[in-house]
Amino acid sequence: MKQIYAAALALLLFCVTAVSALADAPSVKIQPLLAEHQTVIAKSSRKTIGPAIDAIASSGLPQAQQVLEVWAAKNMWMRKSDGFFFIGEKVEGKTYRLTDFDNGAVVGEFQKGDLKQLKPNSGIRAMIATALVQFQLSDPDSAARADALQSIARDPSADQLAPLRNSISGEADPALKAQKLRLERLLTIRFGASDAERIGAISDMAGDLGVDLRASLNPVLTTVREAATEIPAANIAAQLIPDEGISREDAYALLVAAGLAAPVTQAGDIRAALAQHIDGGRVAGIPVAQLSDPAQRTRAYAMLATQGLVPPLVGEVEMTRAINDHVFYDRYLDPSAPVTEAAAKALKDIELKVSFNQALDLGLDALSLASIYFLAAIGLAITFGVMGVINMAHGEFIMMGAYTGYVVQQFVPDHTLSIIVATPLAFAVTFAAGVAMERLVIRHLYSRPLETLLATFGISIALQQLAKNIFGTQARPLTAPGWLDGAWVMNDVVSISYIRIAIFVLALIFLCVFLFIMKRTRLGLDTRAVTQNPAMAAQMGINPGRVNMLTFGLGSGIAGIAGVAIGLFAKVTSELGSDYIVQSFMTVVVGGVGNIWGTLAGAAMIGFLQKGIEWMNPSNTLAAQTYMIIFIIIFIQFRPRGIIALKGRAAGD
Incomplete structure (x- = not known):
């Protein structure tokens, strides 16, 4: 059982x-x-x-x-x-x-x-890959669906439109669904079944600045240049008039390519044909000795042509007659005139908006560069603009600040915390270095600008060599925090990195801090007094030597903080400061010596000027800097005191 x-x-x-x-x-x-x-x-x-x-x-x-x-x-x-x-x-x-x-x-x-x-x-x-798209668009794996969308965008075709549309309703991922909807509109522009459908897609994408939209509109507006006996009943983009819209040579080349005219008989062809038909020392009855004359060669060739021995002679007269008997035009490859008209209008609007956004992007780049120059020059605005000391080692204080940030990151791996620690530490290090430099060298050279320039230039070289001995010649990384990675993307044309935005904000903070120190603190009041009249300030109980020391240290300390900021996007090497010293001096001089607002204006002027010249000559940045220096030299000839001239008793010093 x-x-x-x-x-x-x-x-x-x-x-x-x-x-x-x-x-x-x-x-x-x-x-x-x-x-x-x-x-x-x-x-x-x-x-x-x-x-x-x-x-x-x-x-x-x-x-x-x-x-x-x-x-x-x-x-x-x-x-x-x-x-x-x-x-x-x-x-x-x-x-x-x-x-x-x-x-x-x-x-x-x-x-x-x-x-x-x-x-x-x-x-x-490739054909199999296209056929697989309809399966991949509905694949359970979202990565496979994303790959399918990239494949369609890379090589769009008419047979992909239907499976793409069928997959939209069942798409659960919002991001992928948005991509599918956009891609469906782009494919409809090129491969839609009716004019109304395609024009509707163009209208739906109006105002979009995406490169993919322009890539979809451009094929719709592709033209081919043709010649015929009369304008055909086709989607004609433009009729071309010889010697106006098209050269005579190009027009006749179109006729030859279309089989509507014979090629122009060249001099070499005439000589070769005559040589082949020499008979008894004559060609078509003309003695060979006379064929050195071009007119006789043409006459002999024409006689051979009437006998059918050579192709007909095609010269200027025949070329002109053929051009006058035909029409020339550009024809859209797309047969629909309403679609090409809508695409042309949309593309024109897009190009206008792209131009505006390119100008905006260039302006943001210039503003970013101006903020960098302002950061580099604000310390020099104190030491040179206020104190009148030509400090050629100012760039090395920027370099010292950048290296301070690098050293801090070796001990503090958290990049955000390391920048927070490095900023005041860089100020302290460069402040101390500036005070030491003022006490040991600068104080003995006041009112002797040439000796100050030579001394600080020597210190600059010494500091660069010291940095090479300590850190080597290889560039050192100063890594920005993760939250500064990437860029703020406004559209496909305009974007600005978060680091540049942070530097711009830092420049504004420095401007406010500097104004507060100079307007609201005892050091600022003493500095302004010593700048205006050192002897009278001393009589009022102010120690000019101490004020000069602290002011020089303050300018050096600000340069150190600027070095930390600049090091986040520039290479930290011993030559870092020398890359900014020239622009820093130009910023202070052009803006107006002794005026912080002038320094700001000078930084803006130089930043916008440099970006503008680079935009006109993008392949040669060295030439752009040369043109900028020439412009500044000319500018100073007409406004030697800068954009914002210093007023008062100090203006005459």
């Missing part, structure tokens, strides 16, 4: 397994479809393979995607005995294991001689 129950249970399990297997197996097999196109698939010719790929892709069978993927991967094999197709897997040697597409079962192992491997070339693989 137990044996009967066991047998019945085994039979029941077998039936359940069999039913499950039958349920999992496709009800419709793809093998008959492959057999129907067996000859074309086996031949693998790009010219004839299209219908077979389309039939597989549009079959609606669940096996279709696997067949196309296996085929593209060169893993599809045909069994020569019956022409059936399988998935091939090498076992060993020349033995291959074949798996059925329909049920996934292994059908056996076969020798390579009994099989034919399908090796589609790059053209056929």
Whole structure:
């Protein structure tokens, strides 16, 4: 009895397994479809393979995607005995294991001689990839769907539009759905079924500055230049008038290319033809000795042409007659005039907005550069503009601040915290260095500008060499915090990095701090007093030496903080400061010596001027700097006291 129950249970399990297997197996097999196109698939010719790929892709069978993927991967094999197709897997040697597409079962192992491997070339693989798009757009894996969208955007075609539209409603990922909707509009512009549909898509994308939109509109407006006896009933972009819209030579070349005129007879052709028809020392009855005359050569050639011995003579007269008898025009490749008109208008509007945004982007770049120059020059505005000390080592204080930030990051791995620590530390280091320099060198050289320049220049060289000895000549990284990575992207044209924005904000903060120190603190009041009249300030109980020391230290300390900011995007090397010292002096001098607002104006002027010159001559930045210096020299000739001249008693010093 137990044996009967066991047998019945085994039979029941077998039936359940069999039913499950039958349920999992496709009800419709793809093998008959492959057999129907067996000859074309086996031949693998790009010219004839299209219908077979389309039939597989549009079959609606669940096996279709696997067949196309296996085929593209060169893993599809045909069994020569019956022409059936399988998935091939090498076992060993020349033995291959074949798996059925329909049920996934292994059908056996076969020798390579009994099989034919399908090796589609790059053209056929591209066609298969296009056919696979409809499956990939609905793939459960979002990465596969994203790859499919990139593939369509990279190589759009009309047959991709329908599967793309079908996949939109079922897309669950909001970002991918937005990409699909945008891509559908772009494809509709080029491949829509009706003019109204295409014009509607153009209208929907109005105002968009995306490069992909312009890439979709440009093919719609592609033209071909043609010649004919009369203007055809086609979508004509423009009629061309010889010697106005088109040169005579180009116009006649169009006639020759279209078979509407014979090529102009060249002098070399005439000489070669005459040489071939010399008979008894004559050519067409004209003695050879007379053929040195161009008119006689032309006459002899014309006589040969009337006899049918050479092609007809085509000269200026024939060329003019042919040009006058024909019309020349640019024809849109797209046959729809309403669509090309809408596309032309949209592209014109886009180009206008792009030009405006390019100007805005250039302005933001100039503003960013101006803020960098202001940061580099604000310390010099104190030491040079207020104290009148020509400090050629100012750039090295910027370099010292950048290296301070680098050293701090070696001990504080958190980049945000390291910048917070490095900023006051850089001020302290360069403040101390500035005080030491003022006490040891500068105080002995006041009112002796040439000696000050030479002394500070020597200190500059010494500090650069010291930095090389300590840190080497290789650039050191000063890494910005992660939240400063990337850029603020307003559209496809305008963007500005977060580091540049942070430097701009820092420049504004420095401006406010400097104004507060000079207007609201005892040091600022003492500095202004000493600047206006040192002797009277001393009589009022102010120590000019101490004020000069602190002021010089303040300017040096600000240069150190500027070095930390500049080091976040520039290479930190011993030459870092020398890259900014010239611009710093120009900023202070052009803006107006002794005036912080003048320094700000000078930085803005130099930043915008340099960016403007670079925009006009983008391939040569050295020339841009040269033109900028020439302009500044001319500017100083007309306004020697700068943009904002210093007023009061100090203005005459």
